[in-house]
Amino acid sequence: xxxxxxxxxxxxxxxxxxxxxxxxxxxxxxxxxxxxxxxxxxxxxxxxxxxxxxxxxxxxxxxxxxxxxxxxxxxxxxxxxxxxxxxxxxxxxxxxxxxxxxxxxxxxxxxxxxxxxxxxxxxxxxxxxxxxxxxxxxxxxxxxxxxxxxxxxxxxxxxxxxxxxxxxxxxxxxxxxxxxxxxxxxxxxxxxxxxxxxxxxxxxxxxxxxxxxxxxxxxxxxxxxxxxxxxxxxxxxxxxxxxxx
Amino acid sequence: xxxxxxxxxxxxxxxxxxxxxxxxxxxxxxxxxxxxxxxxxxxxxxxxxxxxxxxxxxxxxxxxxxxxxxxxxxxxxxxxxxxxxxxxxxxxxxxxxxxxxxxxxxxxxxxxxxxxxxxxxxxxxxxxxxxxxxxxxxxxxxxxxxxxxxxxxxxxxxxxxxxxxxxxxxxxxxxxxxxxxxxxxxxxxxxxxxxxxxxxxxxxxxxxxxxxxxxxxxxxxxxxxxxxxxxxxxxxxxxxxxxxxxxxxxxxxxxxxxxxxxxxxxxxxxxxxxxxxxxxxxxxxxxxxxxxxxxxxxxxxxxxxxxxxxxxxxxxxxxxxxxxxxxxxxxxxxxxxxxxxxxxxxxxxxxxxxxxxxxxxxxxxxxxxxxxxxxxxxxxxxxxxxxxxxxxxxxxxxxxxx
Amino acid sequence: xxxxxxxxxxxxxxxxxxxxxxxxxxxxxxxxxxxxxxxxxxxxxxxxxxxxxxxxxxxxxxxxxxxxxxxxxxxxxxxxxxxxxxxxxxxxxxxxxxxxxxxxxxxxxxxxxxxxxxxxxxxxxxxxxxxxxxxxxxxxxxxxxxxxxxxxxxxxx
Numbered sequence: 001x002x003x004x005x006x007x008x009x010x011x012x013x014x015x016x017x018x019x020x021x022x023x024x025x026x027x028x029x030x031x032x033x034x035x036x037x038x039x040x041x042x043x044x045x046x047x048x049x050x051x052x053x054x055x056x057x058x059x060x061x062x063x064x065x066x067x068x069x070x071x072x073x074x075x076x077x078x079x080x081x082x083x084x085x086x087x088x089x090x091x092x093x094x095x096x097x098x099x100x101x102x103x104x105x106x107x108x109x110x111x112x113x114x115x116x117x118x119x120x121x122x123x124x125x126x127x128x129x130x131x132x133x134x135x136x137x138x139x140x141x142x143x144x145x146x147x148x149x150x151x152x153x154x155x156x157x158x159x160x161x162x163x164x165x166x167x168x169x170x171x172x173x174x175x176x177x178x179x180x181x182x183x184x185x186x187x188x189x190x191x192x193x194x195x196x197x198x199x200x201x202x203x204x205x206x207x208x209x210x211x212x213x214x215x216x217x218x219x220x221x222x223x224x225x226x227x228x229x230x231x232x233x234x235x236x237x238x239x240x241x242x243x244x245x
Numbered sequence: 246x247x248x249x250x251x252x253x254x255x256x257x258x259x260x261x262x263x264x265x266x267x268x269x270x271x272x273x274x275x276x277x278x279x280x281x282x283x284x285x286x287x288x289x290x291x292x293x294x295x296x297x298x299x300x301x302x303x304x305x306x307x308x309x310x311x312x313x314x315x316x317x318x319x320x321x322x323x324x325x326x327x328x329x330x331x332x333x334x335x336x337x338x339x340x341x342x343x344x345x346x347x348x349x350x351x352x353x354x355x356x357x358x359x360x361x362x363x364x365x366x367x368x369x370x371x372x373x374x375x376x377x378x379x380x381x382x383x384x385x386x387x388x389x390x391x392x393x394x395x396x397x398x399x400x401x402x403x404x405x406x407x408x409x410x411x412x413x414x415x416x417x418x419x420x421x422x423x424x425x426x427x428x429x430x431x432x433x434x435x436x437x438x439x440x441x442x443x444x445x446x447x448x449x450x451x452x453x454x455x456x457x458x459x460x461x462x463x464x465x466x467x468x469x470x471x472x473x474x475x476x477x478x479x480x481x482x483x484x485x486x487x488x489x490x491x492x493x494x495x496x497x498x499x500x501x502x503x504x505x506x507x508x509x510x511x512x513x514x515x516x517x518x519x520x521x522x523x524x525x526x527x528x529x530x531x532x533x534x535x536x537x538x539x540x541x542x543x544x545x546x547x548x549x550x551x552x553x554x555x556x557x558x559x560x561x562x563x564x565x566x567x568x569x570x571x572x573x574x575x576x577x578x579x580x581x582x583x584x585x586x587x588x589x590x591x592x593x594x595x596x597x598x599x600x601x602x603x604x605x606x607x608x609x610x611x612x613x614x615x616x617x618x619x620x621x622x623x624x625x626x627x628x629x630x631x632x633x634x635x636x637x638x639x640x641x642x643x644x645x646x647x
Numbered sequence: 648x649x650x651x652x653x654x655x656x657x658x659x660x661x662x663x664x665x666x667x668x669x670x671x672x673x674x675x676x677x678x679x680x681x682x683x684x685x686x687x688x689x690x691x692x693x694x695x696x697x698x699x700x701x702x703x704x705x706x707x708x709x710x711x712x713x714x715x716x717x718x719x720x721x722x723x724x725x726x727x728x729x730x731x732x733x734x735x736x737x738x739x740x741x742x743x744x745x746x747x748x749x750x751x752x753x754x755x756x757x758x759x760x761x762x763x764x765x766x767x768x769x770x771x772x773x774x775x776x777x778x779x780x781x782x783x784x785x786x787x788x789x790x791x792x793x794x795x796x797x798x799x800x801x802x803x804x
Contacts, residue, residue: 042718066590081590082291082599089591093582106581106589115430121373122366128719136716137766141363142355144295145373151430153579153591157295157355159286165768167728172766173284174355187719230581234429245582 037187048112048131048239049181050211051195052218052227053104055244057205060103063090065206068197069107072182073169078160085156085171087179088194093245102245105194105206108133108154108179109230110239116146116155125176131211131239132181140175147176151231154178181239211239250467258465259626266619273612276605277352285355288606292591293598294575299353301567302610304421305450306346306617307380308443309563311418312451314339314387314410317394319481321407327474331632332407334462335455336391337624338617340384342454345617347380349610372423379417386410395628418444425570432509433574438499442492446563449485453559456482458621460553462631470549471634479552483540486559490533493566512577513569517597520573523565532562572600687736687749694724701753708763727763732771741769 037043069088070076077084088107094100110133116125117133124140127133135146135155147155155178162172168184171177182192191199195208209218221227227241280287290297316335320328351360367374390410393403422443428434456478463470497514500506513520536555545551576597581587587594624630686697693700694707711725723729734742734749742750743764750769754761 037719039721039723042714042720080286082293082592083286085292086591089589089593091581091587091589091593094586096584096586102585106591106593115428118370119373119427120368121371121377122363123368123371124366126717128717130719134716138712138716139359139362139366140356141359142357143373144355145371145424147292147295148575149428149430151579152581153292153593156292157285159291160284162766164770165766167731167768167770167772170766170768175766176355183719187721231430 039187043128043130043132043187045129046212048211049186050110050131050209050218050239050241051181051192052207052209052221053240053242054205054207055102055104055242057203058090058103058105059203060092060101062103062201062203064197064201064203065105065194066090068193069179072166072185072193073180074162074164074166074171080159083157083159085158085177087154087156087177104242104245106152106154106230107194107240108150108181109152109236110179110181112237112239114236115149115151115234119145119149121145128183132183132186133178134180134183135175135177137170137172137175137177142174142176144176150178151234151236252467254465259622262622263619266615266622269615270612270619272608273349273352273610273615276608276612277357280353280605280609281357287603289601289603290606291598291600293578294572294600296571296575297600298568298572298602298606299349299609299613301564301571302613303346303349303353304571305563305567306342306349306613307421308418308447309450309454309560310339310342310346311383311414311421312447312449313342313455314414315448315451316455317390318407318411318414321390321394321404322411327477327634330634331455331459332403333391333394334459334625334630334632336387336394336410337621337630338455338458339387340391341617341620341624343380343383344620345613345615348616349613352609372420372427376417376420376424379413379420383410383413383417386413415444418447425574430579431574432500432504432506432577432580433513433570435504436496436499438492438496442489442496445485445488445492446566449482449489449559450563452478452482452485453556453563456552456556457560459632460549460556462625466631468631472547474634475547475549475552479540479546479555482552482556482559483537486533486537486540489566490529490537493528508580509577512596513573517573517576520569520576520597524569524573527565528562528569531558532565533559536562573597576600687734687742689733693733694729727767728772731767731769735769735771740771743769 066086066088073087075085075087088105091104091106093102093104095102110127110131112127112131114125114127114133117127120126121143122139122141124136124138125133125146126136142157144157147153147157155176157176158171158173160173165171169180182190182194185192190196191208195206198204198206207218207221209216211219211222213219214223222241225243227243228245229236229238229241288297313335316328317332317339319325320330320332351357351363354360354363356362363377367378369375386406386409390403390406393399393406419440422440425434426436426439459470462468497510501510513524515521517524536558539545539551539555542551576599578587578592578594578596578598581593592598695703707725708727711722712727714720714722715726731742736742736744736748739745739748742748743761744751746752746755750761750763
């Protein structure tokens with residue numbers, strides 16, 4: 001074999017090794033990323049938090065997720081159901097033609113293209129780098145335009161004065177709010193309250209994880225079994241997906 | 246046109262008028278304070294009907310403000326002499342009504358103490374934020390326009406200012422219509438048609454308001470309107486009202502045929518209770534059919550006594566139209582799961598979402614109207630806004646038809 | 648002498664000057680509760696020295712709130728929660744409520760509206776009260792799927 005062929009082989013060999021290294025190295029760091037983000041580090045776009053709801057495991061009378069959210073975030077009933085904020089609710093469905101029933105929790109879908117973020121005049125409704133859609137109550141003026149825009153009725157307006165808020169979850173009169181995916185818990189490497197309660201009770205209807213991580217349970221399940229987005233016709237690329245409807 | 250009986254109204258009457266309007270404004274301010282103190286729980290608005298009566302008043306005032314400037318535009322931009330004399334009053338009404346409408350909108354905010362935040366934080370993708378820019382610009386442009394019309398040395402520039410105001414007004418009203426048109430999630434709103442529809446609505450309401458204001462001013466000052474001018478104005482009003490009717494038909498046809506939103510259409514047109522009544526009786530019969538009958542009637546339409554109530558009915562019809570549009574559009578629930586019956590603790594699937602307007606909301610809305618008319622009354626007393634046609638110039642027959 | 652029908656500006660100015668001086672003197676007099684107010688605090692020192700904090704605490708908080716809200720940075724040094732942990736009064740466990748409380752005391756004297764506590768709790772977070780809540784981290788979620796519940800909350804800060 002000529003020296004030129006030998007050089008070529010060495011080059012190709014080196015190139016393959018380098019490429020292999022480049023391909024594997026991110027996987028090695030991905031395993032590390034599963035640990036909590038340090039407190040002084042900003043959230044970034046490498047992760048995208050999402051949830052997968054298996055409606056076959058969701059029982060019709062069960063309200064565990066709703067109660068857990070209420071307890072964690074201080075979202076409680078004041079006896080005025082039409083004006084009380086609700087961050088998550090159980091929806092009972094019945095197909096008109098076939099009569100099949102479903103039950104599922106509905107909350108902010110944390111869309112990748114959120115209509116609420118587009119319409120907010122001050123930019124208070126925003127999407128964090130890791131996909132969580134939040135309301136910055138420091139600059140929310142309470143115009144309720146995001147409530148008009150949301151296809152899922154995910155947002156609530158606080159109609160009365162609030163007291164004894166959870167220090168981790170500031171919320172107050174005159175601002176609009178919605179499911180935060182328990183961002184204060186996620187940043188401490190915990191699960192959202194609804195997911196945790198569902199798990200603790202043994203139903204396991206809600207799965208939480210990083211949609212961008214191909215090795216996460218949620219990404220694997222979405223890649224294996226069919227799942228749908230509610231109002232998929234709007235092309236919002238929601239972070240919450242449903243199976244079984 | 247008859248100036249023989251012209252007289253200014255007495256001082257006492259003027260002060261009484263200002264006192265009454267001031268009281269209305271004060272009640273509106275009191276209602277705002279009450280809502281601010283206790284939260285929106287004291288109103289009829291809820292998480293289902295998030296925009297209520299204050300928004301109906303505010304949007305009417307804003308849309309009519311843009312439309313009332315039409316009278317001036319026809320004079321400055323299209324060069325029709327008869328309208329030129331009316332241009333300053335039209336500009337004043339535009340400013341006053343926009344001020345009143347924005348006051349109601351800003352004071353209904355959940356955090357109305359954060360107006361500075363609204364002005365310093367601007368989200369460029371939000372049509373709402375763009376509207377704030379457009380409304381502020383409208384004030385400046387119309388102020389300049391009024392100046393060019395009322396200051397002799399600047400009269401030469403009034404057609405440029407008028408043109409700028411005209412274009413700005415079209416963009417502004419398109420923006421107002423788009424506030425609703427961009428809401429892709431709701432069956433009542435997701436339509437490009439809403440932008441031109443709002444423009445035509447503004448023409449209709451604005452001219453009706455102008456006719457009412459001009460009529461009252463002339464009555465109180467002992468002036469009669471020339472029949473030829475009345476004929477032109479009432480014909481224009483009839484055209485605008487017919488256009489609004491046309492757009493309403495197209496809007497509903499679009500919903501039914503292209504978007505196949507039959508449930509929503511059935512709700513509005515047939516079994517929506519108050520919304521159906523307000524649509525057919527308020528908007529169509531009182532707001533469009535009866536006024537058109539008056540405006541096209543060969544004898545009635547010649548009399549101010551008939552055209553004035555027609556204009557009032559058009560305004561009332563406008564309020565009904567906006568009530569059905571804004572509140573009826575929210576009363577019909579969002580359809581998250583097509584083909585399924587839905588229930589939840591958050592009232593998914595419940596038709597209609599109930600709404601009972603409360604007193605503070607009405608007082609706030611009326612306060613906005615009070616602000617508008619207070620500004621207009623004081624300005625009209627102090628500055629020469631009364632339309633005075635120059636008849637030596639107009640008596641040449643061809644000028645009337647110019 | 649001046650014509651009594653015209654307004655005498657000199658005399659008016661003298662009265663105005665006298666009134667102004669009087670007001671300035673009175674305003675300078677010490678008012679009880681002003682400035683010398685007792686600081687409720689735990690721990691040995693604050694984030695920065697008192698003069699700096701008095702003038703700049705709002706700037707620190709405004710910067711921190713955007714970091715926390717928009718970026719998820721949750722360092723405790725400049726956080727409002729951190730302030731409340733130390734400065735809550737032992738009497739009512741809050742930083743507002745009476746003019747003796749830390750935040751309200753200065754703010755009511757200076758007549759600057761406190762907007763924070765419409766939304767933020769004015770009390771420090773209560774000690775953990777839920778012995779049966781399961782805390783699972785995502786790294787070991789696979790293992791926890793088989794484990795049973797009822798671990799105590801670990802050192803919530």
